[in-house]
Amino acid sequence: MQTIGLLGGMSWESTREYYRLLNEGVREVKGGLHSAPILMHSFDFAQIAQLQHAGRWDALADMLSMAAQGLERAGAGAIMICTNLMHKVAPQVQASINIPLLHIADAVAAAIKADGIDCVALLGARYTMLEPFYRDKLSTHGIRTIVPEAPDLEEISRVVYDELCQGRFLTESRRFYGQAIERLVARGARGVVLGCTEIPQLISPKDVRVPMYDTTALHAEAGLAFVLSPAPAPVAA
Numbered sequence: 163m164q165t166i167g168l169l170g171g172m173s174w175e176s177t178r179e180y181y182r183l184l185n186e187g188v189r190e191v192k193g194g195l196h197s198a199p200i201l202m203h204s205f206d207f208a209q210i211a212q213l214q215h216a217g218r219w220d221a222l223a224d225m226l227s228m229a230a231q232g233l234e235r236a237g238a239g240a241i242m243i244c245t246n247l248m249h250k251v252a253p254q255v256q257a258s259i260n261i262p263l264l265h266i267a268d269a270v271a272a273a274i275k276a277d278g279i280d281c282v283a284l285l286g287a288r289y290t291m292l293e294p295f296y297r298d299k300l301s302t303h304g305i306r307t308i309v310p311e312a313p314d315l316e317e318i319s320r321v322v323y324d325e326l327c328q329g330r331f332l333t334e335s336r337r338f339y340g341q342a343i344e345r346l347v348a349r350g351a352r353g354v355v356l357g358c359t360e361i362p363q364l365i366s367p368k369d370v371r372v373p374m375y376d377t378t379a380l381h382a383e384a385g386l387a388f389v390l391s392p393a394p395a396p397v398a399a
Contacts, residue, residue, distance in 0.1 A: 163188070164393050166385050167227055167238025171204035172245040174329040174380055176359030180244045182387065183382035191390060198389050201238045202372055203229035207327065214247070214289065223251035227258035234259050239327075240388050244267075246357045247287045247378055250295045262388075267296055269353055269384040270375050271303035277373055279353045281306045283346035285339070286357030290320035296357060308351055314342040326360035340369050354362055 170177030184198040207227070212224050214317065226248060230241045240262045243249055248268055256263040274282060282300070284307045290296055292315070297307040310318060321335045340362070343354050353373040356362050362376040 163192075163238040163389050164391055165237050166203060166380065166389050167230065167233030167236075167241045167261075168200060168244050169226055169233075169241065169248070170202050170244040171207055172210050172248055173207045173360060174204065175327065175329055175363065177182045177202075178353055179203060179359070179363075179378050180242070180382050180385070183379060183384055187338040187382070187386040199387075201233050201236050203233055205229070210248075211323065214291060219251060222248065222393070223254035226251055230255050230259050230263070234244040234261050239265055239393070240385075242381065242385050244381075245359050246296065247290045249299075250289065250293060252295075259321075264381070264384050264388060265299065266377055266381040267299035269380040270377050271300050271305055273290050273375055273380050274300075274305055274353060274355075275303060279349055279373065280304060281308065282332035282337050282355050282375070283307070283343065283349075284309050284355045284357045285318055285342070285361060287322050288315065290357045291315055300355075307355070308346060308349055309351040314345065317341060321364075322358050322360065326358070326364060329383070331364050336364055336369065341370075343370050343372075379397060 184200060188196050188198040197396060235239060241259060242264050243252060246266055252263060252265055282305060284291055286297060291309040300307050309315060323336055325332060353375060354370060355375045356377055359378040362378055367374050
């Protein structure tokens with residue numbers, strides 16, 4: 163197996179899911195007492211969120227890049243950013259390291275294309291829905307993305323920060339998300355991307371009538387495939 167490096171803590175609720183899925187996947191495949199070789203840098207999310215709201219993406223890119231470099235030095239063979247939004251700085255992080263960064267939107271796009279879908283709705287934090295980095299990545303795979311209109315967009319993002327990232331999963335918010343998704347389906351969405359790694363803890367496939375893409379699970383599957391791949395042969399001295 164190969165060691166995976168996780169940039170987590172954004173928030174820790176979703177990072178916990180990555181850790182669980184990777185270890186359960188290894189156990190299912192290899193059995194016995196096997197578990198995933200994982201290195202993790204877990205951030206203080208309050209500091210990350212403050213910089214996000216201040217638009218300090220340069221500082222955030224530096225923070226994640228330094229953490230990724232530390233994981234590489236510690237022996238990680240690939241890096242995963244355990245959140246959708248912080249993939250906004252994925253190009254800078256990838257440029258700072260000499261190992262692959264497994265991009266969450268590539269994993270999501272593969273699942274969407276496998277279903278033959280070419281238009282999806284994107285839910286997530288305000289920045290994820292409004293800024294082009296996620297939609298552009300899906301577009302490179304031939305997938306068109308639509309986002310909620312105001313005020314749905316603002317309420318979806320508020321729920322992410324004020325509830326989901328604080329471990330609160332309310333029935334009324336689940337109902338609202340379902341209604342917002344129905345409005346997006348009416349606009350042409352044939353599937354919905356849960357572009358915040360906490361959202362799958364709020365709603366499930368039974369809550370919507372179109373395919374739902376759990377970005378946490380799909381990203382973790384990509385990480386699992388890496389972990390289970392053969393380790394590269396050592397370079398001869």
